[in-house]
Amino acid sequence: MGGGLKPARGFSPAAALLLLATVAASAQSLPYQRPVDEAPQEKSIGGGYKTPAVQKPLPRSSWLQILDVAVLAAAMGISSWLVLKRRSRKSLAALAIGSLAYFGFYREGCICPIGSIQNVAVALTDPHYSIPMVVTATFFLPLVMAVFVGRAFCGGVCALGAIQELVLVKPLQVPRRLDRALGLLKYVYLGLALFFALKPAVARDFLICRFDPFVDFFRRTGPPHMLLLGSAFLLAGMFIGRPYCRYLCPYGGLLAWCTRLARRGVTITPDKELDCGLCTDACPYGAIEKMRAVRRNCLYCARCYAACPRDGDLAHAKAQLVNLS
Ligand code: SF4
Ligand code: SF4
Incomplete structure (x- = not known):
């Protein structure tokens, strides 16, 4: 009579476990191939195809992009306060260095309202193309600011402006006629940039970004001809x-156009005018005509204040010395 359990008929648990183990084992042994190994490579594609370089700068999370816009808005507020209220060239130069470090070398040239002209233009004309809100904000904020107080963005915020401002060691005056004629080039360039940006998607090109002379310095990489072009601009x-x-x-060009509506802007020693002309000589951008700053050309650098014997940094330092003695 044996008291042992009779094996159940049909599928025993042991057999079920064995089956599961076999399936699991075979699953483990399935050869795993990373998709990247399957992707077409330069050699398999042929025709001289080159793998594009890693995107620079790397994508950024949304809240950091919003932070960038907030920093941009704050920097423009500080720029206009330093120029219109404090009238301080030194503090503005410090702000420009900070902006160059942040927007230029840390953010590697992004965010940039200059290049965003193209994105905004395409988004307005192509229903299949959309842009993030931060790009829209970056494009419009400096323009809105210019409508009210002039080119605060150019003064102490734009990294491209700041890098040029800092290398200017011995400014020469460009003859006014030549200056005006050359000044028209930016509108031609704007027209060309829009023409290429608004082409059908397959032929579209963003010239402003492709020929940005300074962005490769900010990113510490770039084709030799662009680094050469950037160096030539810095040398000049x-x-x-x-x-x-x-x-x-x-x-x-767009900022200059917006300043036509500006209520406020740089004013040369409004109540202390000597008519000595030192401010005109000190303006390296030919933006002072008949002893008045021309808003569309004024780059908000505050050099004219610093040169003023009555109202500049020098005058303030002298006043402080007198107060101390
Ligand atoms: S004019 Fe100069 S400072 Fe102003 S947006 Fe253009 S590059 Fe920047
Ligand atoms: S008038 Fe000339 S020197 Fe004065 S802030 Fe404008 S650009 Fe600078």
Whole structure:
């Protein structure tokens, strides 16, 4: 009579476990191939195809992008306060260095309202193309600011302006007629940039970004011809005040246009005028005509204040010394 359990008929648990183990084992042994190994490579594609370089700067999370816009707005507020209220060239130069470090070398040239002209133009005309809100905000904020207080963005915020401002060591005055003629180039460039940006998607090209002379310095990489172009601009910029800003920057053209409505802007010693002309000599951008700052050309650098014997940094330092003695 044995008391042992009789094996159940049909599928026993042991057999079920064995089956599961076999399936699991076979699943483990399935060869795993990373998709990247399957992706077409330069050699398999042929035809001289080159794998594009890693995107720079790397994508950024949404809240950091919003932070960038907030920093941009705050920097423009500080720029206009330093120029219109404090009238301080030194503090503005410090702000420009900070902006160059943040928007230029840390953010590697993004966010940039100059290049965003193209994105905004395409988004307005192509229903299949959309842009993030931060790009829209970056494009419009400096323009709105210019409508009210002038080119605060150019003064102490734009990284491209700041890098040129800092290399200017011995400014030469460009003859006014030549200056005006060269100043028209930026509108031609704007027209060309829009023409190429608004082409059908397959032929679209963003010229402003492709030929940005300084972005490769900010990203510490770039094709040799662009690094050479950027160096040429910086070299020329040691003697000719901000050549890219005055003669080529398409966004500068839009800002200049917006300042036509501006209620406020740089004023040369409004109540202490000597008519000595020192401010005119000190303006490296030919933006002072008949002893008045021309808002569309004024790059908000505050050099004219610093040169003023009655109202500049020097005058303030002297006043402080007198107060101390
Ligand atoms: S003119 Fe253009 S490049 Fe120059 S500071 Fe203004 S926005 Fe920047
Ligand atoms: S008038 Fe000339 S020197 Fe004065 S803030 Fe404007 S650009 Fe600078």
